[in-house]
Amino acid sequence: MHWQIEFLLFAILIVAALIALNLRNLLAAVVTLTIFSFMVALLMISMGAVDVGFTEAVVGAGIVGIYFVAAIFKTTRKSED
Amino acid sequence: MTGQTHSPIIEVAGRGLAPIIQLIGIYVFFHGHYGPGGGFQGGVLLAAGVLLLRMTVGAENSQAHVAAKRTLTNCAIGAVIFVGTGIVAILGGGYFLDYAHLPVQWLEPAYMRYYGILFVELGITLGVMTGLITIYDDILEVDYA
Amino acid sequence: MYTVADLPARGDLNAPAQQITNAAGTPVAGAYYIQNAYKDAKTPNMVCVVLADYRSTDTMGELIVVFAGAIGCFFVLRRKRS
Numbered sequence: 324m325h326w327q328i329e330f331l332l333f334a335i336l337i338v339a340a341l342i343a344l345n346l347r348n349l350l351a352a353v354v355t356l357t358i359f360s361f362m363v364a365l366l367m368i369s370m371g372a373v374d375v376g377f378t379e380a381v382v383g384a385g386i387v388g389i390y391f392v393a394a395i396f397k398t399t400r401k402s403e404d
Numbered sequence: 405m406t407g408q409t410h411s412p413i414i415e416v417a418g419r420g421l422a423p424i425i426q427l428i429g430i431y432v433f434f435h436g437h438y439g440p441g442g443g444f445q446g447g448v449l450l451a452a453g454v455l456l457l458r459m460t461v462g463a464e465n466s467q468a469h470v471a472a473k474r475t476l477t478n479c480a481i482g483a484v485i486f487v488g489t490g491i492v493a494i495l496g497g498g499y500f501l502d503y504a505h506l507p508v509q510w511l512e513p514a515y516m517r518y519y520g521i522l523f524v525e526l527g528i529t530l531g532v533m534t535g536l537i538t539i540y541d542d543i544l545e546v547d548y549a
Numbered sequence: 550m551y552t553v554a555d556l557p558a559r560g561d562l563n564a565p566a567q568q569i570t571n572a573a574g575t576p577v578a579g580a581y582y583i584q585n586a587y588k589d590a591k592t593p594n595m596v597c598v599v600l601a602d603y604r605s606t607d608t609m610g611e612l613i614v615v616f617a618g619a620i621g622c623f624f625v626l627r628r629k630r631s
Contacts, residue, residue, distance in 0.1 A: 370559065373440040374596045381448045386536055389455050393543045437592045442600065444611070476623055483616050486609055501605040517590040521601040524608070531612050535619035542622040 329369055336362040347402045353391040357384045406544050408462035418460025426453035433529050437521070443528030450529065451536035458537075463546040472541045475534040482531025489523050 336359060343355040360383030367376035409415050426449070433446030457466040490501035498505025503520025504513035511519070540546075557564035565571060569580040586598040600608055 374442070374445075377440050377445050378448075381445050381452070385452045386448055386455075389452075389459070389540065390543065393540060397543065436597050437594055439594060440596075442597055476619060479616055479619050483612055486612055490605075490609070501609070503602065514589060514591045517598075517602055518592055521590060521592060521597060524601050524605060525597075528608065528612055532615050535615045538619040539622045542626040545626070545628050 325369075329366065332362050332366050332369070336366070349395050349400055349402055350392065352402075353388055353395065356391070357388045360384050360387070406458075406463040406546060408465060409460055415460050418456050422453040422457045422460075425456065426450050429453065433525065436525055437518070443525035444532055446525075447529040447532030448536065450533040454533070454537050455540055458540065458546075463541075463544070470534075470537060472537075472546050475538045475541065478534040479531050479538060482527045482529070482534065485527030485530065486524055489520060489527070493520070 339355050339359040339362060343352045343359060346352040346355065361380060363383065364376045364380035367373075367379055409418075429446045429449030429452075431446075432441035432449055433443060436442035436446065454466070454470050457469055463472075489503070489506075492507065493502045493505050494500055496505040496507040501524075503517045506516050506520055508516055508519075561567070566577065566579060568577055571577050582595060582599055582603065586595040587593060590598045590602055592598050
């Protein structure tokens, strides 16, 4: 039962990373990036590193999202390429 | 993003959630000796509460909570608490950051290490919290005077 | 991929990192932390003792990195009040 959960987490991780790379709307890309970061945190916890997973969840899903939203607010909302 | 929001739902939710997030941050900081957590995570949670208030009720209205002009000073104070603990350990006769040689006479060395870890984590919490608030204020150019 | 397949499994008690002394006969740091963390600092959380006591210079580097980021943002991005 253990490796199925990790496989599901890895699948969501890779899909979230690909979606975040391909999105034009940068705010949606930031939300997808927080999903990526949260999946990384869950993988860390499933490997037994609770402190690293806690730090990853707090920093990656909280503060980095706020900073990206602030930077998008100061610059532009649509991707150019 | 620096102004006050126009939606009353977002404002009430932000004002209700921010003290709870900061309470969890203080719990994580003090519970770092006994479970997962510690200074860095607690400081980031405290900063997340302040940034939620900065985004919901506006930058000017949340200056009474944490003033933008004092955050960088407090970040330096946090770093000085960390390094000062190490230098006090040097003055007590040990190596740098060797808490067993802190000049406290009535404690065993093991419990001096306990309280040394607590002081160091206090410095990390203060420094990380105010440092992250400083970066947010500088990105959005919040008026600081 | 070939290298990863040759690593010991996670939590393997016979792995070299889990032994008390390594192949050269010197003590391994991880076993010392597990055996002596509570005796040295009376703190139940071993990770906290390793981060803030045994490896505290590394944590000081983390805090200085955060402080350097904050002071860099201060000098680059902060505008004077007009």
